[in-house]
Amino acid sequence: MARKVVVFKHMEGDSLGRLSGLFAAAGFGIETVELHLGQTIPALDRYDLMLVLGGAMHAWEEDDFPWLAPEKQAIGEWVRDRARPYIGICLGHQLLADALGGEVGLAASPEIGVYEVALDPAAAGHPFCAGLAGRHMAMQWHLAEVTRLPDGAHALAASAGTEVQLMAVDRHALGVQFHCEWTLETIRNWAGVDGWVPALERHLGRGGHDRLLASAALHMTAIEAMTERLYDNFIRASGLGR
DSSP states (O other): OEEEEEEEOTTTOOOHHHHHHHHHTTOOOOEEEEEGGGOOOOOOGOOOOEEEEEOOOOOOOOTTOTTTHHHHHHHHHHIISSSEEOOOOHHHHHHEEEHHHOOOEEEEEEEEEEEEEEEEEEEETTTGGOOSSSSHHHHHHEEEEEEEETEEEEEEESSSSSSSEEEEEETEEEEESOTTTTTHHHHHHHGGGGTHHHHHHHHHHHHHHHHHHHHHHHHHHHHHHHHHHHHHHHHHHHTTTO
């Protein structure tokens, strides 16, 4: 029986990007729950992996986005109670921290664009970090960040403006503040989705989309290699590679 990934999605125009191909190559079936469209969270016992994507909302905005409360409950059940494999990207990374008792707040230094991320030398022994020592360029678009780690979690990487760029809970849950899933096609496609380019250019100014695309193109080969190594490390460490 094919293994299954349940994906929680929060906004139109978002996608798994590069991860779609990695999951397909590993034989995972993908089921997406579009929470922003009112879809409800299914029974979790049918899945082998939970992946939670990013979003423009903040982890604490439950009054405006009421589905955040059951989503965080499901994440807590999955990661804390079931100890099952989890990947959270950007908002999904922050929701993981929130669901496990950590704290999320507005970022002191929001990051939008290509930024350097440094692996913590003290975390070099964690299996998620195998072969990833040193500094790497990564795509960012976040206005909030994890401000306090939940008990039992470890920060594995930081940027100049964000202390928790990579977070591990044991060997089964990975939180990634940066957008490891984005491809050049992902960024190009924002031009065809209402609201994405204007939102980006409110922060980067006129022409910000084109400049971001050009900057991403310079680093994308290295970003792809880092993403694939991080994914492979996670699959092995979490037991999904057996």
